[in-house]
Amino acid sequence: MTCSGRIPNGDDPSTAIPFPLAFFIVLSFVDWIRDSHFCRPPPVDDRGAAAIDNLKNTGNQVVKFNFDASKHAITLDGASSNIQGLRKIVAAHKKIALDATTLGLGEVLQVLRCLAPTGCKTIDLLYVEPVSYQHQHAPNHQLAQEFSLTNNCKFSAVQGFAHEYFADHPSSHVFMLGFEPSRILSAIEQRNLEDISRTSFHMIVGVPAFRPGWESNSIRAHLEVMENLQLNESNVRYCQANSVREAYLTLWDLYRTLGDDQGCFFVSPLGTKPHALGAALFLLETKGFDNPTSLYYDHPSRLPKRSENIGTWHHIEVAIGT
DSSP, rough: OOEEEEOTTSSSOOOOOOSEEEEEEEEEOOOOOSSEEEEEOOOHOOOOOOOOHHHHHSSSSSEEEEETTTTTTEEEHHHHHEEHHHHHHHOOSSEEETTTTSOOOHHHHHHHHHHHHSOOEEEEEEEEEEEEEEEOTTTSSOOEEEOOOEEEEBBEEEEEEEEOOTTTSOEEEEEHHHHHHHHHHHHHHHHTOOOOGGGGEEEEEEOOSSSTTHHHHHHHHHHHHHTTTTTOOEEEEEEEOOOOHHHHHHHHHHHHHHHOTTOOEEEEESSOOOHHHHHHHHHHHHHHHHEEEEEEBBEEEEEEEOEEEEEEEEEEEEEOOO
C-alpha cells in the first residue's frame, strides 16, 4: 500500500512513501485544534514551557502523561493508570496531538501502541527546537565542547517494541547520534560486546543540524567510539536533524540492506527528538509486520535548563494507515 505526503519544506512533493504512513508538515499554528493533547510537565527548559502553553491555548483536553520505563508504569494526570486507560483516551478521539518537546520516547511509543486497535488515524507531533544547549569547553581542546544534557539510565527495550538479543547471533545496531558519547559507550558496555564481528554497527548523524556547526559537536564527540568499533565512512549515514520523515526513511533504507531474519535490527535514537520520532514510527510499522526489529534505549532523565531560548517550531501530521 502506498501513501504519499505533501512536504512543503523543500522535499520533492511527488515522493511516494511505500509504507502505510503519510507525513504532512504543517507550517501554520493558527486554529490548530485537536480533541486531545498529550504532554509531560513540568517542562525543563524554555521551549518546553512554550510548547505546553501553546497546547493549553489550543486544545480541548490536555493530558499530563508520564511513562516510567523501569517499571513499565503509566501515570495520567497525576494518577496511576495502565495501557488500557491510555487506550481509552486515544480511542475516544479521531485525532490526537503529542507535544514531543516534553514527552520522552517512552511516552510516544506507548501512545503509538494504542493507535492500531482504535479509530484514531491521525496524530499531530509538535516539536520546538532550542537556540542553544548548555555546554562547556573540553579540557585541552579549544574547539571541542562537552555536553551534559541527561542523566542516563539502564538501556532496555519497551514492551511491544522489543526483540530478544542473542550474543551468538548476528545483528545490526543503528545509533542515531547526539552530543553525549557516554550514552553509546553505556549501550555497548551493557551488551558485553566482546566479539564485535557478529554485529554490524551504523551511525546516523544529523546533517544539516539545527544550527550550522552542531554536526561537528556530534561527530567529534564520537570519533573515538567509531575508531574502537572499527567503523569507516560506509558505516555513517547523514540525515536532516529536524526531519521526522527523513529519519524514518533512512532507517527503512538501512533495514532493507541490513535486515536479516536470523538476527535483529536494533535502533538506539540518542540524537535529536525528530530522529527519535522517526525511529518510533519505523518501529511501529516494522513490529506491526512482525519484523525482527527492536528499540534499545536508555530512557534518560533530561536535566533542568538543558537548553536555552526558543527556536523553530515544527508541526508534523502523520496519517496512520488508510
